[in-house]
């Protein structure tokens with residue numbers, strides 16, 4: 001098969017690494033990819049939202065399947081675009097159509113979906129500019145802290161946890177009246193604050209049945225000890241020690257099954273990954289958010305644990321016979337440590353030479369924000385490289401990944417040395 005991966009981050013590097021191992025692959029392409037993905041396939045200089053360009057490429061190169069990494073093309077309707085063209089309809093796209101992608105593209109939509117199908121989540125109400133004054137009054141009746149969420153995609157920045165009423169009211173006005181997050185905050189979800197420990201659960205579905213992939217925990221803050229600004233993700237581990245079988249059974253019964261059945265009841269076709277961000281509140285799971293794709297850096301911890309052929313599973317999704325497929329997992333633990341550019345998550349430096357990658361022997365190196373210039377690998381993003389170690393114990397995996405993260409060098413490099421150590 002010829003497969004095209006859409007995206008350019010560490011997640012897409014992990015997909016490329018895994019798919020390239022399949023005996024079913026003839027040619028793998030990554031659009032646009034990065035300096036690392038070219039080891040597993042051919043990079044194609046196309047933006048992830050250039051649907052016409054992607055379509056031309058798919059036809060010219062006889063692509064048999066398109067695997068979409070990030071949410072933006074899904075929310076913008078790449079899958080619908082393929083279905084709308086008679087010459088592309090036969091090419092399966094892994095990732096939901098626009099309607100299903102609303103689970104991530106609109107927090108209001110996802111809250112209504114959960115309410116309709118009895119899926120446990122924080123209590124909430126939505127407000128718009130027209131109902132701003134009701135929203136301000138509603139805030140007065142709520143406990144603190146309180147969570148404000150921009151409805152639409154806001155590059156991971158649209159969630160505010162407010163600790164005073166004054167702050168919450170000021171922020172609500174800024175979001176609704178002053179378009180703090182642009183159109184994304186024209187609707188705001190005000191949500192009860194849940195106190196617990198977070199983890200991510202990944203599901204693959206053909207729209208009828210599903211497979212539960214390994215759970216992971218990610219680390220979002222820039223600073224050690226979970227301090228400082230939020231980032232795209234500084235590291236992850238899989239499996240998650242506190243997500244034992246009893247907890248994961250609750251997740252399946254109370255969340256995964258009602259989600260898949262809810263999509264069916266609502267007539268929403270869905271072929272792809274569902275990433276469920278969960279809060280474990282005293283042993284009970286609550287949904288914090290849905291994403292309609294795999295996580296980054298969780299993918300870099302999850303895929304190395306998958307022993308089976310990922311192409312086979314994705315064919316099950318495409319053909320609607322996922323129930324007939326099976327997979328096995330490594331019992332080892334994966335730990336991922338992300339190297340970021342100086343200044344990230346604020347304005348960061350780019351174009352720095354990266355050296356010593358070849359000195360990493362005990363981990364897998366997944367490139368994220370990298371580019372290749374005249375044979376030299378340079379930084380080209382906030383998150384630059386994800387280093388994943390797979391070892392018998394969590395401790396060994398953490399030690400190995402952290403040591404290997406230290407071996408790679410570029411000016412301004414930063415990484416957290418405490419990823420996963422809270423779980424030991």
Ligand code: AMP
Pocket residue numbers: 122147156159191192193194195198277288289
């Ligand atoms: P989201 O974009 O919905 O994942 O929110 C970003 C982060 O905000 C989450 O990863 C949580 O750490 C936090 N968060 C979101 N909703 C809540 C909530 N209801 N209670 C506590 N923390 C939350």
